[in-house]
Every structure is written in structure tokens, then in C-alpha cells.
């Protein structure tokens with residue numbers, strides 16, 4: 001990983017960048033910046049591993065369907081929150097950020113971010129040399145691993161690579177590439193953690 005190149009390219013695309021040496025440093029950084037506000041969280045194993053839901057709840061109103069239940073009002077409140085947290089499936093050293101989503105709640109919140117602050121948390125395992133390899137990673141590494149959490153029949157379950165299936169249980173319906181900070185968002189910050197986290 002070329003950290004210097006990644007930081008330069010991420011910043012050139014209007015994103016902010018924070019490099020955390022450890023998971024705890026990343027958590028402390030988020031807790032310092034997110035206080036007394038509303039927070040929505042998209043499906044993210046990384047955010048879960050960091051324990052941010054419980055930590056943020058100490059000083060914020062937090063909405064996450066993984067903890068509060070997959071109810072329409074939870075998705076709505078998460079989407080309308082002032083701060084939104086998500087992981088990233090693939091990070092290109094050229095600065096683009098790739099996510100794959102099933103329902104679209106996560107990528108919708110990251111796309112229309114007017115008036116919001118967004119924090120994207122990712123381990124170093126998400127970093128790839130360029131956009132093509134970041135997409136490849138999102139499709140063939142992150143998606144098959146993530147889908148092991150759900151019941152259903154998919155060709156990627158055993159092979160752990162994507163077949164662009166037509167399964168009724170397909171979990172990959174939308175791929176988003178953040179090429180630049182969305183217009184009118186207050187900030188989009190990539191927090192890169194020097195540990196292996198998430199898928």
C-alpha cells in the first residue's frame with residue numbers, strides 16, 4: 001500500500017483523510033468529532049467490529065438497522081441523520097471509493113449527502129492499486145464474504161468469487177463509486193485503519 005499516494009489522491013477528490021494506527025485510535029477520532037447529534041449507520045462489519053454503535057450512543061441518537069431492527073423507521077431515521085457512518089468495500093489508491101449494496105440504503109445515504117457529515121471506516125485490507133482492482137475486490141472478495149452472513153442459495157457461497165448471478169437471493173444489486181465528495185455534503189472523511197477489518 002502506497003499510503004502517501006492514497007492520501008494525496010483521496011484529498012484531491014475532495015474527501016478528507018485520517019490515518020489511524022489502531023482500531024482504538026479510529027474510535028477515539030470518531031467519538032471526538034461526533035457528539036450531541038444524530039447518527040445513521042449503514043451495514044458494515046468494520047463499524048460493528050469497532051463497537052461504534054454502543055460508544056456513539058453514549059452521546060448521540062444513533063440509528064442502525066443491525067442493532068435496532070430492520071424496520072422502515074430505522075432506515076428512515078438513519079438516512080435523515082446528520083452524521084452517517086459506513087464501511088468501504090474497495091479503496092483505490094487513485095482515490096475512488098467503491099461499495100456494493102443490496103437494498104441501497106447505504107449507497108443512497110452516501111450519494112445524497114447534502115448537509116451531512118460522512119465517515120467511512122476501513123481497514124488496510126480494503127486498499128487496492130487502482131479503480132479496476134477496487135471494483136474487483138468489492139465484487140469478488142467483499143460481496144461473497146459478506147453474503148455468508150445470510151441464508152439463501154448463491155453460487156459465490158462455496159467458490160467465494162462472484163458469478164454475476166441471477167439468483168433470487170442475490171445480495172449485490174447496486175455498485176457505487178464515489179469519484180468525488182458529493183455536492184453539498186459537509187464532509188466525507190475516509191478513516192483508514194492500519195489493521196485488517198471487515199471484508
Ligand code: SF4
Nearest residue numbers: 156162163165171172
Ligand atoms: S452477484 Fe451473485 S454470485 Fe456475485 S457475489 Fe453477489 S450473490 Fe454472489
